[in-house]
Amino acid sequence: xxxxxxxxxxxxxxxxxxxxxxxxxxxxxxxxxxxxxxxxxxxxxxxxxxxxxxxxxxxxxxxxxxxxxxxxxxxxxxxxxxxxxxxxxxxxxxxxxxxxxxxxxxxxxxxxxxxxxxxxxxxxxxxxxxxxxxxxxxxxxxxxxxxxxxxxxxxxxxxxxxxxxxxxxxxxxxxxxxxxxxxxxxxxxxxxxxxxxxxxxxxxxxxxxxxxxxxxxxxxxxxxxxxxxxxxxxxxxxxxxx
Numbered sequence: 001x002x003x004x005x006x007x008x009x010x011x012x013x014x015x016x017x018x019x020x021x022x023x024x025x026x027x028x029x030x031x032x033x034x035x036x037x038x039x040x041x042x043x044x045x046x047x048x049x050x051x052x053x054x055x056x057x058x059x060x061x062x063x064x065x066x067x068x069x070x071x072x073x074x075x076x077x078x079x080x081x082x083x084x085x086x087x088x089x090x091x092x093x094x095x096x097x098x099x100x101x102x103x104x105x106x107x108x109x110x111x112x113x114x115x116x117x118x119x120x121x122x123x124x125x126x127x128x129x130x131x132x133x134x135x136x137x138x139x140x141x142x143x144x145x146x147x148x149x150x151x152x153x154x155x156x157x158x159x160x161x162x163x164x165x166x167x168x169x170x171x172x173x174x175x176x177x178x179x180x181x182x183x184x185x186x187x188x189x190x191x192x193x194x195x196x197x198x199x200x201x202x203x204x205x206x207x208x209x210x211x212x213x214x215x216x217x218x219x220x221x222x223x224x225x226x227x228x229x230x231x232x233x234x235x236x237x238x239x240x241x242x
Contacts, residue, residue, distance in 0.1 A: 008040055022040075058210070075146060076148055094113075094121045099143060103137075104137035119135055145206070198229060
């Protein structure tokens with residue numbers, strides 16, 4: 001098999017392993033979905049396009065060729081590891097920064113860490129297999145594209161009890177902010193449709209985050225989005241039911 005066919009096959013396998021659709025990849029590359037399909041069918045794209053595909057997938061070209069990524073990528077931590085993160089605010093912060101593509105020097109410049117303290121935190125993340133860290137400043141994420149925190153695990157509970165109250169206490173008054181709370185009566189079919197749309201929107205958020213990760217730090221701002229739908233009734237209303 002030719003080298004070009006091996007590379008195309010490796011790209012398609014990475015898309016499958018990471019749950020990236022052709023539509024997702026097209027959005028991240030800023031091209032049409034038919035263009036992506038044609039490129040991955042014929043292989044007639046530039047080296048620059050290949051580099052951009054690797055960036056979107058979070059994989060080096062050498063790893064793509066060797067096929068060493070995918071099965072070894074971390075999809076979640078165990079309860080003990082998550083508990084370790086939330087018990088140590090600096091470690092939790094560095095985890096957030098590294099997973100959002102901050103560089104070593106950027107972390108030192110923005111936060112009150114000395115170099116030895118940051119190296120120590122990164123070595124702990126390396127031991128957790130969250131990153132591949134080569135002192136003093138080389139680090140590479142080892143998380144799968146579908147990496148997530150454990151459902152009802154330590155980080156999830158920390159998020160609900162500590163982060164969400166502060167998040168929703170904000171005024172949401174900046175031009176880029178958005179807040180919509182809606183309640184109504186929907187059929188089960190309509191609720192399933194809305195849940196699917198929320199999943200699609202979450203994928204688009206992830207694609208845009210990966211795309212924008214290539215921009216300089218001063219061109220990006222931290223942001224958070226909460227997307228949820230559930231069968232629910234306010235408890236004060238339930239108390240009045242017959």
